[in-house]
Amino acid sequence: MSSGVSNGDIIQIRDLCKTYRVGKVDVPALRGVDLDVEKGHFLSIIGPSGSGKSTLFHIIGGLTPPTTGKVVVDGKDLSAMTDAARTRMRKRTVGFVFQKFNLLPNLTARDNIAVARYIGGTDAKPEPEFEEVLRLLGIGERLDHKPNALSGGEQQRVAIARAIVNHPAILLADEPTGNLDTENSKAVLEVLRDLNRRLGQTILMITHNPEAAAYGDSTVHMRDGRIADRT
């Protein structure tokens, strides 16, 4: 955990609070989070259910606004952004990988990747270097299959390809191995580590699993809406 602001920090969070309204009750999800993440860092976020990991993930990803506090991602202050501005930010600044893969079921793997590229503002085919990424992910031969014809591990690797096709500043992975067996979990984690090491991709990964967290450069422990410690 850092309180200083570094020019190399791609994420800067100060006193972040998020309160959800459930019926007539206010439920605090984040209670004053401070966090800095350097560019090119692979950060694991670990904590029990209800500790605020996913809320932090959603705010950094621009899916929901903070209630109070300051969140700067790749130089953009999310706390001052409108809904439309956060939507634009999601196109190219962040890429998401979800526990349940979240591929569009009616499109092939190739088209799932192409849709992200199209929404990101580029309808052209990915650059030739992206072929290298696909080889790294080991899905080059499976691109013309729909998600229901792919294994869980393959689907997650397609989801990773989709998440990075627009060269986002940050890759946000929410329990990326939560639905995978041990072998596929290991493969996906190694892919994430390779992307981080070979391409310098900044990665934030939420996990329950300490072994998975160990793939990151450092680990943040969350509890009760706060960061308990960083190792």
Place this chain on the structure above:
Amino acid sequence: MTGKLVLENLKHRPMRSLLSILLIGVPVTLILCLVGLSHGFIEDSQKRQRGSGADILMRPKSSSFLSLNGAPIPEQLVGYMAKQPHVKMATGVYSVVVEGVTLFATGINYEEFTQMCGGFQFHSGGAFQRPDDVILDDYYADQTKAKLGDTINLLNAKWHVSGIMEGGKLTHIVVPLKTLQERLENAGKVNQIYLRLDDPANTAATVKYLTGIPALEGYPIISMENFTSLLNVNNIPALAGFIAVVMGIGVVIGFAVVCLSMYMAVLQRTREIGILKSLGASKGFILGIILSEAFFLGLGGTILGILMSYAAAALIHALKPASLPMTIAYDWWPIAGAITVAGALLGALYPGLTAAAHDPIEALSYE
């Protein structure tokens, strides 16, 4: 890419898409059949009136040009009309509705009428041989499966088929004038007098002259050209309004079907909408996809509706060629299509706006 996404969405749940297209197509077919029947009635009536060979038509006092209500015309007036300047010949007929609004049986003086119209072309049989003879045109013979020599029931009486003729000569069913007058207890009366002139160029002047004769005051006298031009959709009582009502129903059905279909689709695809939003898809993009799907459903419904109108026309032609003449109303395709697509887009607006307004986090957690 949007097109591919829309197409794949439609293909992903083919039964929903096909049912929507079918339901959207039904009002298109209704509109096209109604218009096709209206145009068919009119074109059929115009063709048969022209087939009489007359230049001027005289109808009963107090009758409208489309209805033969009013006191019949004394038959003696036929001879009187034949003596007027430029009138080459005159013949009186008595028309009675057999079925619906356009299927008439017409009593004629065979010699006079065939001279005026240039004669009937018979497929089988020929002129009247007996007082109870009837000549049918091929449309009515097909419809009733009547053949030469058959006995048919018409106007609560039996008639013997003496001939089957080519259609297009005034009426589908021809009977001897005298017999019809007797059976209707209207001896010595006709309800239309057809005049043929020495030269069609004299038509306007002759109509003007005849309407100025005091003895003919109150009788509608009109040139055949004007009479056939008056046979149009706007002049048939309530038809234009009826078509407007059916078009309105078409819009409502298109709206309701697409609204329900797209609302269900948005519910089923909540998670996918969340995925698109997480990728940075704007509200406009999501709305655009939903509206595009509705547009293609509307377009598909229009095409299917047009195809079904061909099937309906074939069926009607096979079953009721004389009673229900139907044409294919090509000029109404774009109108029916525009109405349907407009209904579909309106129906998709609410589901589309609902989808666009989905919270991405809630949508992503939707099971």
